[in-house]
Amino acid sequence: MGVDVQQVVDHNGVQTDQLIVNMGPHHPSTHGVFRMVMELDGETITKLEPVMGYLHRNHEKIGERNTFLHNIPFTDRLDYLSSMGNNHGYVLAVEQLLALGARYDPPTYRAEVLRVLMVELNRIVNHLWALGFWLNDLGAFFTPVLYFTQERERILDLFEATAGSRMMCNYMRFGGVFADLPERIHSVSNLINDRVRDFDTMKFLTEMINERIPRTIDELDEYLTQNDIVLARSKGVGYISREDAIDYSTAGPVLRGSGVAYDVRRADPYSIYPELDFDVAVQQEGDMYSRYMVRLIELRESLRILKQLLPRLEYTKGEPVNENNAQYSSKVPIGEAYGRVENGKGELGFYVVSAGDKRAAANPWRYHVRAPSFINLTPLGLMCEGNKVADAVAILGSIDIVLGETDR
Amino acid sequence: MWITFRHFMQTYVDDVRYGFRKYAPDMNNFEVRQGVDAQGAFTVQYPDEKLAMPERFRFVPFLVVEDYDHEERPGKDWCTSCGICAKVCPPQCIWIVRSNDPETGRPVPEPEAFFIDIDICMNCGFCAEFCPFDAIKMDHDYELASYDRTTNHIFDKEKLSKEFRYWKTIAPTRAIEEAEARGGWEHKDAQKAARRGGSARTSRTNQDTGRAEKREAVASREAVAEAPASATSAEDEKAKRREAALQRKAARAAKTETAESAPSEAEGQQPWNDSEDEKAKRREAALRRKAARAAKRADDSE
Numbered sequence: 001m002g003v004d005v006q007q008v009v010d011h012n013g014v015q016t017d018q019l020i021v022n023m024g025p026h027h028p029s030t031h032g033v034f035r036m037v038m039e040l041d042g043e044t045i046t047k048l049e050p051v052m053g054y055l056h057r058n059h060e061k062i063g064e065r066n067t068f069l070h071n072i073p074f075t076d077r078l079d080y081l082s083s084m085g086n087n088h089g090y091v092l093a094v095e096q097l098l099a100l101g102a103r104y105d106p107p108t109y110r111a112e113v114l115r116v117l118m119v120e121l122n123r124i125v126n127h128l129w130a131l132g133f134w135l136n137d138l139g140a141f142f143t144p145v146l147y148f149t150q151e152r153e154r155i156l157d158l159f160e161a162t163a164g165s166r167m168m169c170n171y172m173r174f175g176g177v178f179a180d181l182p183e184r185i186h187s188v189s190n191l192i193n194d195r196v197r198d199f200d201t202m203k204f205l206t207e208m209i210n211e212r213i214p215r216t217i218d219e220l221d222e223y224l225t226q227n228d229i230v231l232a233r234s235k236g237v238g239y240i241s242r243e244d245a246i247d248y249s250t251a252g253p254v255l256r257g258s259g260v261a262y263d264v265r266r267a268d269p270y271s272i273y274p275e276l277d278f279d280v281a282v283q284q285e286g287d288m289y290s291r292y293m294v295r296l297i298e299l300r301e302s303l304r305i306l307k308q309l310l311p312r313l314e315y316t317k318g319e320p321v322n323e324n325n326a327q328y329s330s331k332v333p334i335g336e337a338y339g340r341v342e343n344g345k346g347e348l349g350f351y352v353v354s355a356g357d358k359r360a361a362a363n364p365w366r367y368h369v370r371a372p373s374f375i376n377l378t379p380l381g382l383m384c385e386g387n388k389v390a391d392a393v394a395i396l397g398s399i400d401i402v403l404g405e406t407d408r
Numbered sequence: 409m410w411i412t413f414r415h416f417m418q419t420y421v422d423d424v425r426y427g428f429r430k431y432a433p434d435m436n437n438f439e440v441r442q443g444v445d446a447q448g449a450f451t452v453q454y455p456d457e458k459l460a461m462p463e464r465f466r467f468v469p470f471l472v473v474e475d476y477d478h479e480e481r482p483g484k485d486w487c488t489s490c491g492i493c494a495k496v497c498p499p500q501c502i503w504i505v506r507s508n509d510p511e512t513g514r515p516v517p518e519p520e521a522f523f524i525d526i527d528i529c530m531n532c533g534f535c536a537e538f539c540p541f542d543a544i545k546m547d548h549d550y551e552l553a554s555y556d557r558t559t560n561h562i563f564d565k566e567k568l569s570k571e572f573r574y575w576k577t578i579a580p581t582r583a584i585e586e587a588e589a590r591g592g593w594e595h596k597d598a599q600k601a602a603r604r605g606g607s608a609r610t611s612r613t614n615q616d617t618g619r620a621e622k623r624e625a626v627a628s629r630e631a632v633a634e635a636p637a638s639a640t641s642a643e644d645e646k647a648k649r650r651e652a653a654l655q656r657k658a659a660r661a662a663k664t665e666t667a668e669s670a671p672s673e674a675e676g677q678q679p680w681n682d683s684e685d686e687k688a689k690r691r692e693a694a695l696r697r698k699a700a701r702a703a704k705r706a707d708d709s710e
Binding site for chain 1: 415461462463464465466496498530531532533534537546581
């Protein structure tokens, strides 16, 4: 960036300096290791360049070394706040290939219901986290995050009891899921305080979906939607027009906040979404506030989906969730597939090519991740132009990135 | 603003209810504060208070060995060193050395050395999921920090081995499910040997004991579920729990003692410490069994 830092600009008698400010790579507000090079005129941003790659972990190349099965736990580490969605996308891609003629049973209905249940719970977790940290960037220091985290803990408890881990769930398998829901959330084993959170899983889930999460979302709505500070800081800031949002191929809340009703669950339905009743959240303004509203509406839509899943869970009780598929090396037929899901951040796609190499038929020949965080970051410079430095942080928060997925 | 105030007040009222004895080692207090109906936000005071982990919680794997007081095979590895876990491990952190019979040079179904680099392990649970012998399981022990960077975190067989009994304590329901899938509490190979008449215990009795144990476990779970959490029986409950905890503690202490003392006791019984005649006896028995098998095959084919 060629900036003459000696130059002094005169704005109606107020003299401003031109300077370059380098935010990052470990500035606390960048949600990880992310760098922004800003060209300032006084306090106004005239140009901004996002610089990524500080958390590059060679994910795609490692994916080519691994067998297909090995990649499932590696996908957890992409967007580490919504590992269930990552697993789902990858598993869908490989299942398309397996359906070409491998020894494989497609998932049973209960497995599909469990998958959607976990993915929607994970969407709630992701949005609560995203909104909490966006408010943190606006200056509501950690109070909203604390209240959202309380609810998030309950959901993570369920993940831990079902999949064995709170965040790196590793729950989906080709043709099913790892295991059915446990009968009770906590075991009665070797700790004195085991009775603290020991209850029936279905009761826990029902209570959570019908009472606890709605209460939290109502609280958040009442607390923040009409809050003067939130309105003043976010209305009209970080604007991106509908055409630009499409041109930059953004997805998720960034795109839907600009008035494009595009949701992969509608545009390219997968799993059991065609039979579920939900709306696509759209807001027209294209600023930070409308992205906030999109997330709020999506939380409610996820709850609607979850309420429809409860009876399905009841009547599919006892169905197997992963039968005849427990092979430790699945030979995948030759072909290419692209599996995509609507994750919390946007459209997450996995492009997998199986070349059927004689020496290593179990490895993908090419494995590519279409990471929504990465692609949503590209219009950041456009959104920040003309805003103040303090807004740049909030705009980054409203895009909702996770650096594990951005840099891969 | 009012919501923040409400949260604050709930926490404060709860504090008053306990008379600010937040850190008193009173388990009942902990249960109420961290329970389902808790009002307000509270911190778990970690080293003193620990939240329990669910059964499926997975941390670095451990190897299942037979109980040290088992009648026939004390302390024998369940692992047959087939190598599936090393194959299926995504970060490739399992290293197995297969053992050979020093005399015949033929492979013996038990690992000579077994290493897991737990710094590389990503706790995915695939090894436990795909092990055909239920010989490797995911542990619950998450307190593994150490001051050493290099050697301490490469676990060898001695460090990884834990009794089958331990697995039954940390994951009772899963242990029962697996035993049902195996057809008894014993290792698959032991069951095969039993079916061949090599042992007094048959798999049928095993199944029966398994069922009985399952019934007991279910009954105890029901009892736990039905246990009233009302204030009247809270005192009895507390007393009962304390007693149970003390019993468990005593049992744990006893177990660690046996675990420490058992290998030294069992050292004399290890197959490699046998005298020459015993080895010869074993060889003869093996040859007899082989001949019997061959005869049986011949019968079948006729």
